[in-house]
Amino acid sequence: MLWRRRWTFLVPVATLLLPATLYAVSLADVYDAKATVLVREVEPGGADSPLPREGTDRPDEVMATVRDRIFTRNNLQSVVPILAPQAETPDPRLLESLAKSFAWEEIGISSFQLIHTNTSPDRAALAVNTLLQAFLDHERAERLRRAERSRDFHAKDEKKAKERYDAALARRNEYRAEHDATLPDRKEGITSELARRQTQISTQIGLISGQRSRVQMLDDQLVLQANQITPAATGQTSVLEETLRMQLAEVNRALKAGEQALAEALATKTEKHPDVIRLRSAVEVHRAAVSTTMAALEKERREAQTRVRESSQAQLERRRKMLQSFRDSAQAALEQAEETLRSHQDRVVELQGHLAKIPETARGLEPIERELEEAEKLLRAREDAHRDARLVVDYYAEGEPSEVTGFSVTAWAAVPVETSGPGRMRYLLTAIGLGLLIGYGLLVLRHRHEGATIASPDDLAGLFPAAVVVSVPLLGSGKRRTSWRSRFAELGTLAYVVLVLGASVFLIAAHKGWVAKPEFLQGFFGGGA
Amino acid sequence: VKVPTTTSLALRRRIDGKAEPTAALALVDQGRLVPASSPEARTADGYLRLSAHILLEAERHGFRTMGVFSAQEGEGKTTAAINLAVSLGRAKGREGRVLLVDGDARGRTLTRLLCGEEAAEHPYPMLAATSFEGVDLLTAPAGNGGPAIHAPTAWLETLRELSARYPQVVVDCPAILADPEGVVLRECVEALVLVVEMGRTTRKAIEQAVGSVGRRVIGVILNGADDKKTPLRKKA
Numbered sequence: 001m002l003w004r005r006r007w008t009f010l011v012p013v014a015t016l017l018l019p020a021t022l023y024a025v026s027l028a029d030v031y032d033a034k035a036t037v038l039v040r041e042v043e044p045g046g047a048d049s050p051l052p053r054e055g056t057d058r059p060d061e062v063m064a065t066v067r068d069r070i071f072t073r074n075n076l077q078s079v080v081p082i083l084a085p086q087a088e089t090p091d092p093r094l095l096e097s098l099a100k101s102f103a104w105e106e107i108g109i110s111s112f113q114l115i116h117t118n119t120s121p122d123r124a125a126l127a128v129n130t131l132l133q134a135f136l137d138h139e140r141a142e143r144l145r146r147a148e149r150s151r152d153f154h155a156k157d158e159k160k161a162k163e164r165y166d167a168a169l170a171r172r173n174e175y176r177a178e179h180d181a182t183l184p185d186r187k188e189g190i191t192s193e194l195a196r197r198q199t200q201i202s203t204q205i206g207l208i209s210g211q212r213s214r215v216q217m218l219d220d221q222l223v224l225q226a227n228q229i230t231p232a233a234t235g236q237t238s239v240l241e242e243t244l245r246m247q248l249a250e251v252n253r254a255l256k257a258g259e260q261a262l263a264e265a266l267a268t269k270t271e272k273h274p275d276v277i278r279l280r281s282a283v284e285v286h287r288a289a290v291s292t293t294m295a296a297l298e299k300e301r302r303e304a305q306t307r308v309r310e311s312s313q314a315q316l317e318r319r320r321k322m323l324q325s326f327r328d329s330a331q332a333a334l335e336q337a338e339e340t341l342r343s344h345q346d347r348v349v350e351l352q353g354h355l356a357k358i359p360e361t362a363r364g365l366e367p368i369e370r371e372l373e374e375a376e377k378l379l380r381a382r383e384d385a386h387r388d389a390r391l392v393v394d395y396y397a398e399g400e401p402s403e404v405t406g407f408s409v410t411a412w413a414a415v416p417v418e419t420s421g422p423g424r425m426r427y428l429l430t431a432i433g434l435g436l437l438i439g440y441g442l443l444v445l446r447h448r449h450e451g452a453t454i455a456s457p458d459d460l461a462g463l464f465p466a467a468v469v470v471s472v473p474l475l476g477s478g479k480r481r482t483s484w485r486s487r488f489a490e491l492g493t494l495a496y497v498v499l500v501l502g503a504s505v506f507l508i509a510a511h512k513g514w515v516a517k518p519e520f521l522q523g524f525f526g527g528g529a
Numbered sequence: 530v531k532v533p534t535t536t537s538l539a540l541r542r543r544i545d546g547k548a549e550p551t552a553a554l555a556l557v558d559q560g561r562l563v564p565a566s567s568p569e570a571r572t573a574d575g576y577l578r579l580s581a582h583i584l585l586e587a588e589r590h591g592f593r594t595m596g597v598f599s600a601q602e603g604e605g606k607t608t609a610a611i612n613l614a615v616s617l618g619r620a621k622g623r624e625g626r627v628l629l630v631d632g633d634a635r636g637r638t639l640t641r642l643l644c645g646e647e648a649a650e651h652p653y654p655m656l657a658a659t660s661f662e663g664v665d666l667l668t669a670p671a672g673n674g675g676p677a678i679h680a681p682t683a684w685l686e687t688l689r690e691l692s693a694r695y696p697q698v699v700v701d702c703p704a705i706l707a708d709p710e711g712v713v714l715r716e717c718v719e720a721l722v723l724v725v726e727m728g729r730t731t732r733k734a735i736e737q738a739v740g741s742v743g744r745r746v747i748g749v750i751l752n753g754a755d756d757k758k759t760p761l762r763k764k765a
Binding site: 452453454455456457459460463464466467468469470471472473 | 569571572575576578579582609612723725726727728729730731732735736739744746747748749750751752753754
């Protein structure tokens with residue numbers, strides 16, 4: 001079947017192969033320069049840093065947009081001096097064509113390659129690296145700009161939060177100043193002071209009671225003293241009187257001893273005896289001494305009584321004065337205690353009033369405190385955010401572009417050594433495939449034109465229902481007579497196919513250097529083998 | 530040519546670098562067809578089945594002449610005619626001989642194969658006995674030196690005379706789409722056996738070849754059916 005339809009396939013194949021060969025050998029060799037970039041998440045401040053990220057840096061999302069971000073107008077302008085040095089002003093069409101000269105290939109889920117194909121290997125590598133560097137610089141600048149904008153925004157936020165906090169703080173202080181005595185945090189102090197005051201009141205009441213008793217007692221003593229004209233005999237004797245008493249007793253003892261010695265001398269001796277006379281004179285002396293002493297004693301007693309009387313009056317007066325003084329003192333203490341008691345009681349009343357007002361003050365203070373707390377919380381959050389934003393700005397401003405942008409260039413484009421194209425074999429195979437396809441199409445058209453062939457006994461049974469159909473192996477398919485016309489046509493077709501295929505093979509061989517290139521085709525070949 | 534004696538050749542065999550038709554029931558021996566000692570069973574069964582059908586139909590409808598024709602050349606028509614004639618001639622209890630008529634005046638293949646080149650060059654048709662049991666051959670009419678056809682009346686008269694002597698007359702007709710003689714013969718025979726080469730003959734060609742006589746087609750030989758299972762193809 002294929003052999004029978006060989007020309008249907010060979011003619012289109014040969015017809016397409018020749019121009020494809022001409023085109024393939026006219027193309028110049030090209031080189032691919034590739035740079036590989038790994039996309040990773042950006043972690044400002046490190047992996048464990050709480051610093052916020054600028055924008056989204058998830059590799060899959062970045063990979064979805066990185067192609068458009070590379071081929072921006074600004075980035076492409078950086079390769080214009082390399083790839084189109086003759087262009088004075090890069091117009092959009094030029095940039096668009098430059099963008100098309102780069103290929104972007106995704107490798108896995110977090111890596112991509114930037115490829116540029118050029119007839120010059122040096123220019124290819126330089127273009128890729130320049131574009132990549134421009135892309136990294138632009139990415140870094142873009143992130144830095146976003147971070148600075150975020151920092152300014154947070155600074156404004158922090159300022160607003162500070163103003164709000166200051167206002168809330170002022171309101172609270174003002175309120176606290178107005179309700180200083182009834183602030184809830186004074187409750188414990190008030191309660192303890194109240195208890196202390198009440199204790200003091202009790203003490204004062206006891207003290208007042210004691211003072212009153214004392215005053216009463218002193219009043220009673222004063223009244224009693226006022227009724228006492230002379231003081232009762234105290235039985236106390238003066239020293240002189242005691243001395244006189246002792247002297248009198250001594251004289252009496254000496255008198256009794258003289259009288260006893262006289263009596264004893266009279267018993268044995270006469271009146272005239274010297275001892276009796278001496279004794280008698282001694283007794284007399286003693287008697288005289290007794291009389292004198294007794295007189296002195298009596299005098300002293302009278303004088304003593306006078307002195308005692310005078311002394312008692314003075315003493316009474318002093319005592320009265322002292323009592324009066326005590327009484328005045330007690331009275332003063334009483335009054336002072338009563339005053340103190342009153343002050344305590346007033347304070348207690350005042351404290352109780354404060355205590356009663358504490359809930360009201362607390363209710364009034366609660367929203368102010370809450371507002372202050374919220375304002376403080378907000379201020380802290382804004383301060384943290386502002387600080388983080390500043391750190392992020394520093395991170396993007398000071399870090400390496402490949403670090404801060406998340407695009408790590410794992411391999412910059414090296415100057416390629418091997419050619420990458422053109423795909424001459426691909427063109428040739430495409431031409432052959434296309435020729436075969438056209439041949440098949442012609443075959444189908446011919447088949448449709450001629451009708452379907454008989455493929456099974458069932459086809460015949462349908463055509464000849466009354467006839468018996470027998471199937472036999474291929475028998476006696478004899479030679480078919482062919483006309484000169486058809487033979488000539490076949491020969492012509494064969495010549496055409498051979499000529500065209502030969503020309504194609506010759507062109508390929510000349511391109512490969514297997515045969516010498518003809519002079520007139522020297523300029524036609526694009527170079528390389 | 531070394532002729533195998535124990536096996537039949539069912540497919541194309543090359544003789545002197547040229548493709549020559551062979552048959553299941555016949556062998557080529559020095560350019561001549563001779564009976565096969567052990568025909569290929571499947572092919573022989575197919576022709577015997579067709580022969581049985583033809584005999585029944587002939588008995589039923591009373592026809593004696595039948596043409597083996599095809600739409601295009603090279604579809605195995607001559608081989609089919611030989612095999613059909615041989616299988617008809619081998620029918621047991623049948624009376625008379627089978628006449629094989631070479632109707633292809635241009636190719637004269639049948640005459641050449643059965644009677645040799647000398648007979649093929651003979652200017653007049655001849656009746657000749659063949660080496661096949663019960664089969665005679667009427668060689669092809671001579672060409673008249675240029676493109677021409679025989680008048681239908683001539684064919685009709687000839688076939689009428691032949692059918693009076695032979696109970697079955699098998700005419701090897703030329704390819705209808707290639708030779709106008711085939712159209713004449715198609716109309717002159719009483720029944721038709723169509724030869725179709727599977728995968729080559731198109732429906733359109735068949736319809737053109739059969740024309741308005743489709744009802745007279747009593748059998749169809751599908752040549753090349755199940756070709757892949759044949760031993761020779763496997764060997765190749």
